[in-house]
Amino acid sequence: xxxxxxxxxxxxxxxxxxxxxxxxxxxxxxxxxxxxxxxxxxxxxxxxxxxxxxxxxxxxxxxxxxxxxxxxxxxxxxxxxxxxxxxxxxxxxxxxxxxxxxxxxxxxxxxxxxxxxxxxxxxxxxxxxxxxxxxxxxxxxxxxxxxxxxxxxxxxxxxxxxxxxxxxxxxxxxxxxxxxxxxxxxxxxxxxxxxxxxxxxxxxxxxxxxxxxxxxxxxxxxxxxxxxxxxxxxxxxxxxxxxxxxxxxxxxxxxxxxxxxxxxxxxxxxxxxxxxxxxxxxxxxxxxxxxxxxxxxxxxxxxxxxxxxxxxxxxxxxxxxxxxx
Amino acid sequence: xxxxxxxxxxxxxxxxxxxxxxxxxxxxxxxxxxxxxxxxxxxxxxxxxxxxxxxxxxxxxxxxxxxxxxxxxxxxxxxxxxxxxxxxxxxxxxxxxxxxxxxxxxxxxxxxxxxxxxxxxxxxxxxxxxxxx
Numbered sequence: 001x002x003x004x005x006x007x008x009x010x011x012x013x014x015x016x017x018x019x020x021x022x023x024x025x026x027x028x029x030x031x032x033x034x035x036x037x038x039x040x041x042x043x044x045x046x047x048x049x050x051x052x053x054x055x056x057x058x059x060x061x062x063x064x065x066x067x068x069x070x071x072x073x074x075x076x077x078x079x080x081x082x083x084x085x086x087x088x089x090x091x092x093x094x095x096x097x098x099x100x101x102x103x104x105x106x107x108x109x110x111x112x113x114x115x116x117x118x119x120x121x122x123x124x125x126x127x128x129x130x131x132x133x134x135x136x137x138x139x140x141x142x143x144x145x146x147x148x149x150x151x152x153x154x155x156x157x158x159x160x161x162x163x164x165x166x167x168x169x170x171x172x173x174x175x176x177x178x179x180x181x182x183x184x185x186x187x188x189x190x191x192x193x194x195x196x197x198x199x200x201x202x203x204x205x206x207x208x209x210x211x212x213x214x215x216x217x218x219x220x221x222x223x224x225x226x227x228x229x230x231x232x233x234x235x236x237x238x239x240x241x242x243x244x245x246x247x248x249x250x251x252x253x254x255x256x257x258x259x260x261x262x263x264x265x266x267x268x269x270x271x272x273x274x275x276x277x278x279x280x281x282x283x284x285x286x287x288x289x290x291x292x293x294x295x296x297x298x299x300x301x302x303x304x305x306x307x308x309x310x311x312x313x314x315x316x317x318x319x320x321x322x323x324x325x
Numbered sequence: 326x327x328x329x330x331x332x333x334x335x336x337x338x339x340x341x342x343x344x345x346x347x348x349x350x351x352x353x354x355x356x357x358x359x360x361x362x363x364x365x366x367x368x369x370x371x372x373x374x375x376x377x378x379x380x381x382x383x384x385x386x387x388x389x390x391x392x393x394x395x396x397x398x399x400x401x402x403x404x405x406x407x408x409x410x411x412x413x414x415x416x417x418x419x420x421x422x423x424x425x426x427x428x429x430x431x432x433x434x435x436x437x438x439x440x441x442x443x444x445x446x447x448x449x450x451x452x453x454x455x456x457x458x
Contacts, residue, residue, distance in 0.1 A: 028331075092331070092356040095361060095364065098365050098366075105375045114380060
C-alpha cells in the first residue's frame with residue numbers, strides 16, 4: 001500500500017498525527033492534495049459545523065475554549081480550526097488562537113489546528129474548508145471554525161458552517177453599527193461577550209431591535225446570549241442555544257438546503273479557480289499582459305474591450321481545436 | 326497547485342515561567358522571517374507535544390528563564406519521541422547556565438540560545454535544522 005493511502009486510512013481511523021499530516025499537505029498545495037481530498041470526501045459530512053466570528057478582541061478564542069469544554073464533557077469529539085492573519089509582506093504569521101485553549105488531552109478528545117489566512121479576504125484560509133472535511137472524516141462530531149476577526153469581511157464562515165455565532169462586546173458600537181449589513185446578517189446566534197462590562201444590555205437591545213424591524217423573512221430568529229466567557233457566565237445557555245439551532249436545521253430538510261447552497265457556491269468558486277489557472281497557464285502571461293498595457297496606455301484601445309476580445313478569441317480557438325480533434 | 330512550504334514553529338513559555346519579552350521578540354522575528362509561528366503561551370511538556378502533533382510542527386521553541394530547563398526541556402524531547410516525532414527539533418532559549426548546555430544537548434535538545442544571540446543565528450539555525458530533516 002502506498003504511504004499516502006496508509007496515512008489516509010489512519011486518519012479515517014482517527015489518528016491525530018496522520019490527520020495533521022494530511023491537513024498540512026492540503027494546506028501546502030502538495031501534489032497529493034487532490035488525491036487526499038478525493039479519498040476523504042465520501043467520509044465527510046457527518047459532523048456538525050459551527051462558525052465563530054466577530055471583531056478582534058471580542059473574546060472568540062476564550063469562548064471557543066469554553067464551548068469545547070462543554071462539548072467534551074458531554075462526550076463529543078471536537079475538531080477546532082483557528083484562523084489568524086498572515087503578513088502580506090513576508091507570508092509569515094503569528095497564530096495565537098491556542099493561547100486561550102486549556103484542553104485536558106487525557107480526558108477530552110480534541111484536535112486543534114491553527115491556520116494562517118494567507119492572502120485571502122473573507123476571514124478563512126483558502127483550505128479551511130478542506131481541512132475541516134479532513135477532521136470531519138477522521139470522526140470528529142463537532143467542528144468549530146474560528147475566523148480571523150477582521151470585522152465586516154467575515155462572510156466566508158457562513159459558507160463553511162451550519163451555525164454561525166457572531167460574537168460582539170458591549171463596546172462593539174451603537175445601533176447604527178448594528179444596522180450595518182454584512183457580519184450581522186450571517187448570525188444564527190448572537191453572543192454579547194464580556195457582558196460584565198457596562199453597555200451589554202444596550203447592545204443586546206440594539207440587536208433585538210434590528211431583528212424585530214427587519215423585513216427579511218426568517219424561519220429562524222437568532223437568539224441573543226449574554227456571556228462572560230472568562231468568568232464562565234452564560235455559557236450553558238449559549239450551549240443550549242447552539243443546539244436549538246441544530247434542532248431547527250434538522251427540521252424540513254433545512255440542513256440539506258443550507259449545505260447544498262454552500263456546495264453550489266463552492267463549486268462555482270472551484271470552477272472559476274480552475275478556469276483562471278488554465279487562463280494564466282495557457283493563454284496569457286505577464287509579458288503578454290505588459291504588451292497590452294502599452295496599447296491601453298497609448299489609448300489605442302480601452303481595457304474592457306481588450307479583455308473581452310482576448311476571452312472571445314481564446315474560446316473560439318479552444319472550440320475549433322476541439323471540433324477538429 | 327503551487328507548493329508553499331512554510332516552516333511551522335511552536336513557541337511556548339515552559340511551565341509557569343512568567344517572562345514574556347524574549348519569547349514575544351523571537352516569535353515576531355520568526356514571523357517576519359516568513360515562518361508560521363504557533364504561539365502557545367505558558368504550557369507544560371504534555372500540552373506542547375500535543376500541539377506539535379496537531380499542528381504538524383517542524384520545530385519547537387521553548388523559552389525558559391526560571392530554572393526549569395533541565396527537567397522540563399528534556400521531557401519535551403522524550404514525549405515527542407514517544408509520539409513518533411523524533412524529527413521535530415527542539416530549541417531552547419533564555420537564561421541557561423553555559424555548563425548546562427552540553428547536558429541539554431546530550432538529552433536531545435537541538436540547540437540552546439542565550440540572551441545575546443543575534444536573531445539571524447536563530448533564524449538560520451531553525452532553517453538549517455529543518456533542511457536536515
